[in-house]
Amino acid sequence: MKFFTKDRTPRGKILAYCVLVLHGAIALFVPILHLTPTDEQDATTMLQGISVDHWLGTDGLGRDVFSRVLHGGRPSLVIALVATAIAAMIGVLLGSFAALAGGWIDEALSRLIDFLLAVPTLILLLLIASFFGQDPVILSLTLGLMYAPPIARVSRASTQILLARDFVRVARLQGGNGLTILVSEILPNIWQVVFNEIAMQFTWIILAFSSLSFLGLGVTPPTPEWGLMIAEARSYMTINPVSVIAPICMLASLVLAVQALVDHE
Amino acid sequence: MNNILSFDQVCVEASSAKAADFPILDSISLNLQQGESLGIVGGSGSGKSTLLRVAMGILARGLSLASGTVVTAGVDLLNVGPEMRQKMYGNKIALVPQSIGEALSPHRTIEGHFKDTLGSAASIEKIVDALVDSGLEGSKFLHRFPHQVSGGERQRILLALALVRSPELLLLDEPTSALDRDVAAEVLATISRLQEKRRFALICVSHDFEVVRRTCSQLAVMNHGRIVERGPTDHVLTKPTDSYTKALLDSIPKPNHRIRESHSMGPNSVISANKISVIRGTKNRVLDSLDFEVRQGEVVGVIGQSGSGKSTLLSVICGLVSPSSGSICTGDGFDLSIPLAKRPLNITGAIQLVFQNPDDSLNPKRTVQQSLSRYSGATVSQLIQVLESVELTSTFLSRYPSEMSGGEKQRVAIARALLTQPKILLLDEVTSALDVNIQAAVFQMLAKVQQSTKMAMVIVSHDLELVASFADRLVVLRDGQAIEHDSAQIR
Numbered sequence: 001m002k003f004f005t006k007d008r009t010p011r012g013k014i015l016a017y018c019v020l021v022l023h024g025a026i027a028l029f030v031p032i033l034h035l036t037p038t039d040e041q042d043a044t045t046m047l048q049g050i051s052v053d054h055w056l057g058t059d060g061l062g063r064d065v066f067s068r069v070l071h072g073g074r075p076s077l078v079i080a081l082v083a084t085a086i087a088a089m090i091g092v093l094l095g096s097f098a099a100l101a102g103g104w105i106d107e108a109l110s111r112l113i114d115f116l117l118a119v120p121t122l123i124l125l126l127l128i129a130s131f132f133g134q135d136p137v138i139l140s141l142t143l144g145l146m147y148a149p150p151i152a153r154v155s156r157a158s159t160q161i162l163l164a165r166d167f168v169r170v171a172r173l174q175g176g177n178g179l180t181i182l183v184s185e186i187l188p189n190i191w192q193v194v195f196n197e198i199a200m201q202f203t204w205i206i207l208a209f210s211s212l213s214f215l216g217l218g219v220t221p222p223t224p225e226w227g228l229m230i231a232e233a234r235s236y237m238t239i240n241p242v243s244v245i246a247p248i249c250m251l252a253s254l255v256l257a258v259q260a261l262v263d264h265e
Numbered sequence: 266m267n268n269i270l271s272f273d274q275v276c277v278e279a280s281s282a283k284a285a286d287f288p289i290l291d292s293i294s295l296n297l298q299q300g301e302s303l304g305i306v307g308g309s310g311s312g313k314s315t316l317l318r319v320a321m322g323i324l325a326r327g328l329s330l331a332s333g334t335v336v337t338a339g340v341d342l343l344n345v346g347p348e349m350r351q352k353m354y355g356n357k358i359a360l361v362p363q364s365i366g367e368a369l370s371p372h373r374t375i376e377g378h379f380k381d382t383l384g385s386a387a388s389i390e391k392i393v394d395a396l397v398d399s400g401l402e403g404s405k406f407l408h409r410f411p412h413q414v415s416g417g418e419r420q421r422i423l424l425a426l427a428l429v430r431s432p433e434l435l436l437l438d439e440p441t442s443a444l445d446r447d448v449a450a451e452v453l454a455t456i457s458r459l460q461e462k463r464r465f466a467l468i469c470v471s472h473d474f475e476v477v478r479r480t481c482s483q484l485a486v487m488n489h490g491r492i493v494e495r496g497p498t499d500h501v502l503t504k505p506t507d508s509y510t511k512a513l514l515d516s517i518p519k520p521n522h523r524i525r526e527s528h529s530m531g532p533n534s535v536i537s538a539n540k541i542s543v544i545r546g547t548k549n550r551v552l553d554s555l556d557f558e559v560r561q562g563e564v565v566g567v568i569g570q571s572g573s574g575k576s577t578l579l580s581v582i583c584g585l586v587s588p589s590s591g592s593i594c595t596g597d598g599f600d601l602s603i604p605l606a607k608r609p610l611n612i613t614g615a616i617q618l619v620f621q622n623p624d625d626s627l628n629p630k631r632t633v634q635q636s637l638s639r640y641s642g643a644t645v646s647q648l649i650q651v652l653e654s655v656e657l658t659s660t661f662l663s664r665y666p667s668e669m670s671g672g673e674k675q676r677v678a679i680a681r682a683l684l685t686q687p688k689i690l691l692l693d694e695v696t697s698a699l700d701v702n703i704q705a706a707v708f709q710m711l712a713k714v715q716q717s718t719k720m721a722m723v724i725v726s727h728d729l730e731l732v733a734s735f736a737d738r739l740v741v742l743r744d745g746q747a748i749e750h751d752s753a754q755i756r
Contacts (some may be wrong), residue, residue, distance in 0.1 A: 003731060028345075028690075165625055167625065167626050167627055169585060169620070170618070170620070170626060170678075170681065171640060172585075172606075173583055173585070173605070173616075173618055174613065174617075174639075174641065175610045175613045175619060176639070180640075184631070188628070188630035189628065189629065189630055238283075251588040
């Protein structure tokens with residue numbers, strides 16, 4: 001239980017863990033909380049402020065902002081987790097394979113990574129979303145592919161450093177092939193660095209997906225999603241500011257918590 | 266007379282929960298006056314480097330001063346601000362660090378380094394004088410960059426830099442560990458000459474008694490953070506009273522004492538190389554038309570200065586480097602110039618290499634058992650057997666590299682090489698990272714292994730005495746060529 005020892009666990013880290021656990025718990029358990037349904041419209045209670053019935057007020061269609069904010073993380077989290085898993089798989093395999101193979105294979109894969117990094121992500125996502133619609137599978141795959149290159153770069157660089165280590169040379173001298181060396185010697189030793197990079201990309205993916213929703217190409221209304229909620233509520237920002245501030249706070253707290261944890265690792 | 270350095274009952278402890286079993290420094294008391302010189306000898310982890318740092322007012326992260334006081338040149342450096350410490354450095358105390366390769370900025374000329382140190386007081390005459398004092402032809406070096414000077418010259422430049430502002434106390438951390446034998450002797454002579462002339466107080470930390478014998482009049486031996494023995498250098502060296510000091514002294518290889526008796530070797534060669542060359546870059550010939558042969562059961566020692574091609578020779582034999590020209594083959598005629606990945610498993614297994622640095626040769630994330638069995642596929646009983654052959658017990662199987670000492674790690678690395686039952690074992694400076702008493706133990710273990718398995722060995726080292734007391738035959742390399750083959754002549 002290193003985490004709870006008195007020895008210098010930074011408070012920021014504890015706070016970040018708590019925020020993450022809270023986000024996870026909300027996303028998992030919000031359906032069983034019997035809150036006001038997120039799509040229940042009430043023309044008589046439009047754009048109300050904070051009240052006992054509506055803790056964070058209501059939006060332009062009279063929907064309960066509190067309920068929508070709590071539900072709003074679910075689509076982002078699911079898509080971001082799937083996309084991050086895809087990005088991690090592609091990135092780690094591509095990067096470490098390039099380093100292990102060396103020579104022209106490394107050169108070709110590195111240029112491919114450079115090319116993918118040069119493509120403007122949001123514009124490509126907009127294109128894909130306009131062509132294929134708001135299909136979550138296609139969006140996850142595209143996000144995964146677009147956010148894999150930074151992970152691949154970090155994996156490649158860390159693998160290259162390890163290749164010069166004596167224990168990797170010994171593995172070669174003892175007859176280890178590329179795959180066994182990758183699994184036994186390289187991955188356990190680059191995992192920490194690569195994991196940090198993966199966590200960083202997770203936050204970028206969440207932000208990218210929310211941006212898509214903000215632009216109307218992420219989730220389909222009336223599904224609650226933070227980016228979409230910000231877009232919908234910004235016209236009434238002066239009447240009920242909480243309806244914009246609440247999804248912004250949720251999005252920001254999730255991204256900050258992940259980044260703070262990465263910083264403390 | 267004034268004390269330049271005084272330690273009074275100094276205890277330094279590690280503050281973290283994963284602390285060592287003993288204090289890092291335990292009740293250290295010592296006084297050093299002008300013109301005195303104190304050598305500190307001890308194994309790794311004995312606290313000698315911490316003592317040097319504490320003298321400079323620095324405590325590494327995780328360490329705290331539990332009790333005692335340290336006064337350096339009249340100032341309690343551990344309790345003053347960084348500005349005051351900075352003022353003292355160079356003026357009152359100076360340090361020559363161990364890693365001379367990293368101590369000079371690669372983008373500054375030698376003159377630039379002196380100007381940084383001297384500030385407005387810098388003048389060409391002063392810089393040249395300082396360099397000449399350290400035994401260098403001063404004006405030649407002014408405009409050179411650090412990579413344009415040799416190791417010995419770099420050490421002299423660092424010495425001149427440390428002394429240019431006439432400090433009262435000079436601290437040397439392993440002053441010759443990066444230098445070849447002959448160069449080291451010259452540098453040590455310069456240090457003693459300067460100390461006699463300038464009368465500064467000197468502390469010299471080393472794991473090598475010879476370094477301290479040549480530079481210091483007083484000697485302290487440290488073990489587990491304590492000074493176990495202290496006295497005039499000659500007296501401690503000739504009549505040691507403490508058991509640890511005796512053990513350290515006993516483990517120094519003595520002239521004409523053999524760790525391993527020579528044996529008759531088989532008629533067939535295990536490796537034979539004919540005019541092999543390795544060229545790096547465009548024209549740097551690391552190996553230059555070298556002929557080399559190892560016969561069955563033979564132990565060949567390869568010695569030479571750094572950069573002479575010793576490690577490259579081993580890399581060529583085991584396949585990590587392919588020769589640019591020439592032929593190399595096994596006794597059965599298998600061509601070893603093909604890359605490692607294309608060699609069949611029985612050939613890779615028959616040639617095993619043990620690397621110099623034990624900290625780097627084991628995967629830090631795997632236990633000994635995982636490291637040993639990963640590629641050999643050996644059973645637990647085979648693993649225990651091989652661990653016993655390197656004088657380790659089965660309890661090591663579950664340990665991670667971080668839970669072992671340098672000597673233990675090196676034994677595990679040797680055990681791993683033995684598991685494939687090699688016909689030839691290549692040892693690249695396997696003991697240079699180890700303390701002198703552990704070096705001897707590892708070599709004795711290797712002698713037993715060699716006697717029981719009768720395998721051929723190639724031992725690369727820059728330590729002539731150690732290799733000569735172990736090998737059947739010596740090969741001296743210089744600039745990639747073998748210049749001598751006869752062990753009798755060398756000794």
